[in-house]
Structure formats: structure tokens, C-alpha cells
Amino acid sequence: MEIFKEIEPLRAYLKQFRQLKSSIGLVPTMGALHAGHLALIEASRKENTLTVCSIYVNPAQFNNLQDLEKYPQTLERDTALLKASGCDVLFCPSHHEMYKNQDHIRFDFGALDKILEGEYRPGHFSGVALVVSKLFNIVLPNKAYFGQKDFQQFLLVKKLVEDLNFDLELKRVPIVREADGLAMSSRNMRLSTQQRKDAPVFYQALQHAKKMLLSGKDLKAVQNEIQLMCERKPGVRLEYFALADKENLKLAESVTGQSILLIAGYVGEIRLIDNLVVGDEN
Amino acid sequence: MEIFKEIEPLRAYLKQFRQLKSSIGLVPTMGALHAGHLALIEASRKENTLTVCSIYVNPAQFNNLQDLEKYPQTLERDTALLKASGCDVLFCPSHHEMYKNQDHIRFDFGALDKILEGEYRPGHFSGVALVVSKLFNIVLPNKAYFGQKDFQQFLLVKKLVEDLNFDLELKRVPIVREADGLAMSSRNMRLSTQQRKDAPVFYQALQHAKKMLLSGKDLKAVQNEIQLMCERKPGVRLEYFALADKENLKLAESVTGQSILLIAGYVGEIRLIDNLVVGDEN
Numbered sequence: 370m371e372i373f374k375e376i377e378p379l380r381a382y383l384k385q386f387r388q389l390k391s392s393i394g395l396v397p398t399m400g401a402l403h404a405g406h407l408a409l410i411e412a413s414r415k416e417n418t419l420t421v422c423s424i425y426v427n428p429a430q431f432n433n434l435q436d437l438e439k440y441p442q443t444l445e446r447d448t449a450l451l452k453a454s455g456c457d458v459l460f461c462p463s464h465h466e467m468y469k470n471q472d473h474i475r476f477d478f479g480a481l482d483k484i485l486e487g488e489y490r491p492g493h494f495s496g497v498a499l500v501v502s503k504l505f506n507i508v509l510p511n512k513a514y515f516g517q518k519d520f521q522q523f524l525l526v527k528k529l530v531e532d533l534n535f536d537l538e539l540k541r542v543p544i545v546r547e548a549d550g551l552a553m554s555s556r557n558m559r560l561s562t563q564q565r566k567d568a569p570v571f572y573q574a575l576q577h578a579k580k581m582l583l584s585g586k587d588l589k590a591v592q593n594e595i596q597l598m599c600e601r602k603p604g605v606r607l608e609y610f611a612l613a614d615k616e617n618l619k620l621a622e623s624v625t626g627q628s629i630l631l632i633a634g635y636v637g638e639i640r641l642i643d644n645l646v647v648g649d650e651n
Numbered sequence: 652m653e654i655f656k657e658i659e660p661l662r663a664y665l666k667q668f669r670q671l672k673s674s675i676g677l678v679p680t681m682g683a684l685h686a687g688h689l690a691l692i693e694a695s696r697k698e699n700t701l702t703v704c705s706i707y708v709n710p711a712q713f714n715n716l717q718d719l720e721k722y723p724q725t726l727e728r729d730t731a732l733l734k735a736s737g738c739d740v741l742f743c744p745s746h747h748e749m750y751k752n753q754d755h756i757r758f759d760f761g762a763l764d765k766i767l768e769g770e771y772r773p774g775h776f777s778g779v780a781l782v783v784s785k786l787f788n789i790v791l792p793n794k795a796y797f798g799q800k801d802f803q804q805f806l807l808v809k810k811l812v813e814d815l816n817f818d819l820e821l822k823r824v825p826i827v828r829e830a831d832g833l834a835m836s837s838r839n840m841r842l843s844t845q846q847r848k849d850a851p852v853f854y855q856a857l858q859h860a861k862k863m864l865l866s867g868k869d870l871k872a873v874q875n876e877i878q879l880m881c882e883r884k885p886g887v888r889l890e891y892f893a894l895a896d897k898e899n900l901k902l903a904e905s906v907t908g909q910s911i912l913l914i915a916g917y918v919g920e921i922r923l924i925d926n927l928v929v930g931d932e933n
Contacts, residue, residue, distance in 0.1 A: 380818060388670055474780075474814045477757040498756075499814065506816040509791075532756045532781065532787040535664060 372454045373461045376507050381462055383421070383508060391418035395510035395537075397501060400424040400461075401441035401555030402450050405545040409514040411456045421458040421508050422451055425467060430496030436640070438516065441558045471500060478525055484618060485631055485644070486521050487606055497522055498529050505535050505550050507574070512538045516545075518552050520631060520644045521618060544643070547570065552643045564636045567602045571632045574598050574610065577644040582624045582647060588612055599634060607634040615646065652865045654741045654783045658789050661742055668682040673700035677792035677819075679783060682706040682743075683723035683730050683768060683837030687827040691796040692736045694824050702791050703740040704733055707749060712778030718922070742790070742817070755781060762809055767913055768803045768902060770922070771890055779804055780811050787817050794820045798827075799833050802913060802926045803900060826925070828854070835926045846918045849884045853914045856880050856892065857927040864929060866904045870894055881916060897928065906930065 373379035385606070386393060394413030398406050406422075413420040431437035446462060451459055475495045482494040501539045515523045523541050530539055545553045550572040551565075559591065560568055574595045592610055600606040615629040625639055626635045626646040633640065655661035668675060676695030680688050696703040696707055705903075706729055713719035721858040726743060727903075733741055757777045764767070787795065795806050805823050812821055827835045841876040856877045863873045872890055881889040892901045897911040910929040917920065 376816065388672075448848075470813055472761050474810065475759040475761075477752050477759065479757075502815040506818060509818075528752070528756065531752055532656065533784040536788060536791075636817070 370448075370456055370459055372461065373417075374460075374462055375466055375604060376462065377459070379507065382458070383419075386419050387509070391513040393417060393508065394420045395421065395504065395508045396422045396456075396515045397504050397513070397515070398422060398424055399426045399440065399555065400447045401443050401547075401558060402447045403553045403555060403557070404555035405516050405518065406544050407450065407454050409542050410451070410456050413512065413514050413541060414455055416512055416540075419457045420455075420456075421460060421510065422456045423460040423462075423504055423508070425460075425462055425500065425504075427467070427496060427500040428464065429468075429473065430493050430498050432490045432492050436466075439559065441555050460504075463512050464570070467500070467503060475528075478528060481521070481525055481618060483529065484521075484620070485486060485609060485611060485613075486633065488509045489633065490618045494522070498525065500531060501526055504532070505530075505537065510537050512540055513564070514540045514542055517541050518642065518644070520615075520629065524616075524618060534650070543649050550576075552641070554641060556639050556641060559639050560636060563638065564604065568641060569637075569640075570599060570602055570605055571641055571643045575630050575632055575643060578630055579645055579647050582628075582630075588622055604637050605634060607632070608640070609622065609633050612647070613647070652730075652738055652741055652809070654730070654738065654743065655828045656744055657748055659932075660739060661740070661789065664699075664740070668694065668701050668793070671697060672699075674793040675699060675790065676702045676845060677786065677790045677795045678702065678738075678856050679786050679797070680706055681720065681722065681933045682729050683836065683840060684729045685827075685835045685837060686827070687798050687800065687835035689732065689736050689823050690827050691798060692733070692738050693794050694822060696737055697792065698794055698822075699798075702737075703742060705742040705783065705786055707742075707744055707786075708884075709749070709752075709782040710746065710782050711755065712773045712775050714774050720840065723837050738745060739914055742786075746819050746861045749782070749785060757781075758811075760810060763803070763807055763810065763900060766803075767893060767895075768900070768915065771915065772862075776804070776807050780807065783808055783811060785787045787819065792819050792876045794822055796824055799823050800826045800924065800926070802897075802911065806898075807898060832858075834923070838921050838923060841921050842918060846921065847884065850918045850921075850923060852881060852884055852887055852924055853916060853925045854927075855913055857925060860892070860912055861929050864894070864910075864912075870904055877914075878898070886919050887916060888921070889914070891915050894929070895910055897930070 395415035396409045398411050426440050475480040476498040549569045551569045555642050578591050595610045599605045610632045624647050626648040631644045676699035678691045678695050708722050758780040769776055832849045833851045860873050877892045881887045892914045896909050906929050908930040913926045915924040
């Protein structure tokens with residue numbers, strides 16, 4: 370595996386491959402890799418001749434400084450995992466390499482970045498759009514892979530690609546879960562033993578809500594039940610639970626073939642998100 | 652000259668050249684071509700093996716609907732001029748080809764898009780950034796050419812390239828002027844005979860102001876004099892006249908080696924802009 374910390378040598382390296390008509394797959398990550406990330410790498414390896422993984426904890430997308438400071442950083446372990454996974458190129462730049470300017474452009478996605486995650490993490494998606502634009506322009510991938518866990522992020526990156534005409538295909542890879550249903554997340558590392566036991570509550574809530582909604586129960590009643598389900602566990606706090614259209618995340622009153630359930634909340638100080646398609650899959 | 656109205660055939664065509672290690676130059680325009688545009692084409696031809704000119708009157712950058720409707724459209728004449736100039740590729744897409752989504756991402760450049768042109772044309776620079784991002788991602792040029800007349804636009808595109816890591820070199824080409832000093836502009840076509848006679852007042856004002864400032868006159872006094880100079884001509888209305896730092900357009904009180912004068916105003920209903928470096932050139 371080739372490792373690059375700087376943009377220009379990476380570009381020069383990738384240029385050779387582009388001239389050989391290879392297909393380049395990009396897997397953007399913030400490191401602290403888990404099986405969810407490795408599923409992205411695997412998907413990219415199946416569909417491309419060269420897979421580039423980026424590891425960069427992007428300050429511009431953290432609305433909460435403490436969350437940034439506590440974000441797990443495990444580059445040595447990550448590098449070993451990537452080598453073992455068959456990843457071809459690792460790009461792990463410094464902040465100085467990624468941000469030459471102090472102030473940077475902000476993006477406004479309209480309604481899409483004001484709701485759900487956007488409401489609770491102001492500025493987050495602008496920072497995501499900025500770093501993803503950078504990575505797309507640095508790597509010029511043919512395909513880019515994002516996890517379904519960050520569902521709203523995926524829709525946002527889709528809009529970024531459409532509106533700015535990035536010449537690439539975007540791939541959404543299903544959520545990878547622990548045996549008890551907890552969605553894989555780098556933040557799970559920070560959970561205490563008790564918190565780890567409580568954390569699957571969000572996925573259980575999604576599954577329970579899906580069943581209730583499909584059996585015809587009213588959304589308001591379902592929301593109340595989910596709220597209670599979370600309150601029952603000390604240290605668990607629900608932030609939002611929403612039924613939405615999976616094309617545009619517009620909030621819905623009832624289930625359609627296009628529906629998705631999204632949830633976010635805290636276990637102790639750790640913020641977790643999850644989602645579950647209710648309508649037809651994909 | 653090859654002419655493309657659609658993105659994918661253009662991309663396919665350019666891909667061959669990219670594989671031959673050619674250098675591609677892009678000249679983005681809104682058509683109604685004049686000698687200023689042709690200077691951009693010439694600069695690109697000198698430095699690249701392939702020159703692509705785009706002609707697209709981008710609705711997203713017009714804050715004034717009337718200005719958009721009256722913007723001169725002379726595609727047949729433009730095509731002939733481009734052929735004669737040795738341009739290799741013309742890209743002239745439809746609105747449908749450029750904007751698939753109804754709502755689109757907005758860009759915020761901080762102070763840089765709030766002052767001068769940004770103050771008088773709200774939303775203008777966001778629209779410019781959007782279409783320029785699209786064109787960069789469609790053409791993937793090695794170099795892109797912009798005229799110095801739109802000085803603030805040049806700085807903004809420079810920030811766009813830096814912040815989003817577009818892999819290209821940005822070139823600023825000097826203003827081309829009519830014999831009487833009027834900066835070339837597609838909007839000049841719309842001037843009546845009398846208005847055309849009055850229009851050089853803005854360039855005269857810039858020259859006069861430069862002399863006064865370099866001879867030590869106070870900025871406030873110079874501004875008053877420029878205001879009077881414009882008022883003396885019926886139908887001429889000054890919008891702004893500013894001394895600024897040419898790296899970031901921060902307003903200045905006195906001349907430095909970094910100074911530029913910028914002016915904007917109306918002759919009748921036609922809005923014109925111009926600028927003049929006061930400090931060291933370039």
C-alpha cells in the first residue's frame with residue numbers, strides 16, 4: 370500500500386493510473402476504522418482497479434470542539450487494517466496540507482442542511498461539503514463510496530456531485546452492525562461497558578417503530594413510544610426520531626414506499642445516529 | 652472547431668486529449684464576444700495544446716432579471732469569431748443541460764462576496780462560483796483564463812480554486828480597452844450613441860484618481876471629485892468608487908504597493924465596471 374501525506378505526490382501517482390484507463394475508487398474516512406469502513410473498501414475493490422482511502426479528521430465539519438478533540442485517532446492500527454484489506458493507497462494529510470486559508474467557503478444546501486443532523490449540528494454539512502469537494506478534486510475518483518449510516522450526508526454529497534458536476538459515480542453502502550444491532554461507528558470506541566450495553570436502544574427503537582408503522586399505528590403514537598423507550602434507560606437521551614422521504618428527507622406523516630426512519634441521540638456524552646428504510650429497500 | 656452542446660460528448664472528446672498529455676485551456680464566457688474575450692483565447696492558445704471556450708449566459712449569477720433578459724446573445728457571430736481566433740472547442744450548453752436541479756447549492760465567500768459588486772449584486776458571486784465549479788468539473792482544464800475587468804470575480808475564483816483544491820492554474824488577463832479607454836464589455840453593445848460617448852467617464856475617473864492619489868491627495872477629497880466628475884454627465888450615476896488592497900479587496904485609506912481602484916456605475920440603464928492598479932502592476 371502506498372501512503373501519501375501530501376497532495377501533489379498523490380496526484381502525480383494517480384495520474385499514471387488514470388492514463389492506463391484504470392478506474393479509481395475513493396473511500397473518504399476520518400479513520401478509527403471499523404468493519405463499516407472495511408465494507409466500503411471491499412465494495413471499492415470489487416468495482417475499481419485502484420482503491421484510495423483517505424483518513425482525515427476534518428475540523429471544518431465539527432460543530433462541537435470537544436467532539437473533535439475526543440474523536441478517536443488510531444492511524445497505526447488503521448494503516449494495518451487497510452493493508453490487510455487490500456487497499457492500494459492511503460492519503461492521510463495534515464491540517465496544513467488541507468487548509469491553506471484560514472477562512473474558507475461555506476456551502477448552503479437549502480432545506481437539506483437545516484433539518485435533522487443539520488439542525489443539531491450547525492455548520493457540519495458545510496464542512497463535509499468542503500472536505501469532500503477537496504478530496505474529489507485531489508483524487509478525481511471514478512467512483513466514491515459512502516456509508517448509509519450517514520444517510521443525510523449521502524444525500525447532501527449526491528446534491529454536491531449533481532450541482533457541481535463532479536464526474537464520478539456515488540455509491541451508498543449498507544450499514545454494518547454489531548451482533549446486537551448497534552450500527553458500527555468510530556464513536557462506539559468511546560462507550561463505557563454499561564453505555565455499550567445501552568447503545569443498541571436506537572436500533573431497537575427503529576425496528577420497533579418500523580413494525581408499529583407497518584401495522585398501521587399512527588406516527589404520533591409511535592414517536593411517543595420511542596421517546597419512552599429511550600427515557601427508560603438512564604444516560605440515554607433521544608435527540609430526534611423522524612419519518613422522512615428518502616429522496617429529499619422531507620418529513621412525512623405516514624409510511625410510503627419511499628420512507629426512511631432516522632434517529633439520533635446521546636448515550637452519556639456520546640452522540641450516535643442510525644436509520645432504517647421502511648419502504649422498499651434502496 | 653468542434654462544437655458541443657452536451658456535457659458527456661464533450662467529456663469523451665476531451666478525455667482523448669488528456670491521455671495524450673496535452674494541456675487544456677478553458678476560457679469561460681457568456682458570449683457576445685469582443686476583443687477582451689479574444690485576448691483570453693489568444694493567451695490560452697499560447698500556453699495550451701487545446702483551447703476550450705464556453706458560452707453560457709448563467710441565470711444563477713444574474714440578480715437582476717431584466718439584466719439577464721437584455722444580456723446580448725449573438726451565438727452565430729460568436730461562433731465565427733471563435734473559429735477565426737483558432738479556438739479548438741466551443742461548449743454552448745442549454746439551461747437544461749447545466750441545471751438539472753431546480754434549487755441549487757449556494758456559496759458564501761465571507762467578506763469577499765459582501766463588498767463592492769457583492770453588495771450591489773446580492774447572490775451574483777454565488778451563481779458565478781456555481782457555474783465556474785461546473786465548468787471546471789466538466790472540462791478539467793489545466794489552465795483557466797479570466798479577465799481583469801471582473802477583478803473581484805477573479806479573486807473569488809482564486810479562492811474557489813484554493814479552497815476546493817481544483818487542480819488547475821488560474822490566469823488573469825489584462826483589460827482590453829477601446830481607443831477612448833472604455834473597458835471592453837458585452838454590455839457596451841447596449842449603449843446609445845450618446846451613452847457610448849459618456850461611458851469612458853469611469854476610466855477617466857480611475858486615471859484621474861490614480862494621479863491625484865499618487866500626488867498625495869487625500870482619499871476623501873479624491874472620492875468627492877470623482878463623484879462630481881460623474882454627476883456632471885447627465886445619465887451617468889456612480890455606484891461605488893473604492894481604493895482597496897488587491898489581494899483581498901479590503902478597503903484602504905491610502906495608497907500602498909498593493910492598491911487597486913475599483914469603480915462601478917450606470918450609464919442610462921447599463922451597468923458598467925472598471926478598475927485600475929495603483930500600486931505595483933500585477
